[in-house]
Amino acid sequence: MGHLHNRNIIIGVTGGIAAYKIAELIRLLRGDGAAVRIIMSRGAQAFVTPLTLQSLSGFPVHTELLDETAEMGMGHIELARWADAFIVAPATADALARLAAGRADDLLTTTALATPAPVFVAPAMNQQMWKNAATATNIQRLIDRGVEIIGPSAGEQACGDVGLGRLSEPAQIRAAISAHFPSRALEGRRVVITAGPTREPLDPVRYISNHSSGKMGFALAQAAAEAGAETVLISGPVTLDTPEGVTRVNVDTALQMHEACVQHIKKPTAIFIGSAAVADYRAEVEAPQKIKKVGDTLTLNLTRNPDIITEVARSASRPSLMVGFAAETEHLIDHAEAKRLAKQLDVVIANDVSRADIGFNSDVNMVSWVDSMGHDVIPITTKRNLAKLLIARCIARMPQNCADDEHRATQSEDDS
Known part of the structure; x- marks a missing residue:
């Protein structure tokens, strides 16, 4: 599998119940030798505290577009340039719509637009929201722009429904990101x-x-x-x-x-x-x-x-x-x-x-x-x-x- 050692990875966390899984994703990525920084939307902070993800990543969590502590006050540009990969997980239906529309009204969406790094999106939402034609259109727009979609998986959801819409497991997300960086393991084969x-x-x-x-x-x-x-x-x-x-x-x-x-x-x-x-x-x-x-x-x-x-x-x-x-x-x-x-x-x-x-x-x-x-x-x-x-x-x-x-x-x- 591809190597994540010394790779810089940003995880953009949006407001879904599956946000708790990001703690495990951070652990897996850091175990592979990656440096991980976190951007949290306001909704995400209602499910997981910034302190939790800061403790796991080893970096302060970024939450605001205008960062007085950043060089030149342009934190989103510095983050965008730092990243080797940008993953939005969990990506709610609202986050998908905003990314597909090219919105840039918070730190997460602005950094996604500004980064030259490959962008991955791991959707997580109610099964009926996933099946909605509007969501399908947004997914296709992102694919057409070169965004990699990871999941979702099928199974029982927090709301009690059963179907596609569950966030992919952290190991699956890690594997998708890792696979993006080829290992040259077939050299000479x-x-x-x-x-x-x-x-x-x-x-x-x-x-x-x-x-x-x-x-x-x-x-x-x-x-x-x-x-x-x-x-x-x-x-x-x-x-x-x-x-x-x-x-x-x-x-x-x-x-x-x-x-x-x-x-x-x-x-x-x-x-x-x-x-x-x-x-x-x-x-x-x-x-x-x-x-x-x-x-x-x-x-x-x-x-x-x-x-x-x-x-x-x-x-x-x-x-x-x-x-x-x-x-x-x-x-x-x-x-x-x-x-x-x-x-x-x-x-x-x-x-x-x-x-x-x-x-x-x-x-x-x-x-x-x-x-x-x-x-x-x-x-x-x-x-x-x-x-x-x-x-x-x-x-x-x-x-x-x-x-x-x-x-x-x-x-x-x-x-x-």
């Missing part, structure tokens, strides 16, 4: 990732495909490259820019993706991530001319495509860590675990594509990490941030010594 849909032609003008945008796979490729990996991205037809430092291989059909994967895992590979939505079937025979409309029905004969990730997992050149994706509409964990066992994968990342707010074409996602130890839900966040979290988990999950073995094999190839 090789990662192969598939992304996007495939297109299976029926005739010269029609094809079978799906709704995959490729956003998740491209974000994973970027995160792997940032972690130092030699990254190969095998992509179906999408309109996304190639991440910096990534080798892109464009394909259209499942057969082409299959061939590209077989070729690219011949070199020792540390991690293979199959995030592409590969068509299960293709036309038995592709019509040479456009199929004409005749009658009320049309019968198509389809044949199975190769199961790419299963063949990669069972090949003699199997990568050290095999990760698959399961896009499901029901029984999420059961189907993901069945897929993991059947395809001989180390990890399956499961997401619910029946939900309109996450998954295909969305900029955010919520997934479950399923491996031999069980499953763990990663709360809603941007696909960019989720990709960093998943790559960090892959690094931690890699079999012991496999990275060194893979590196030595690569060196041997280079020397031969």
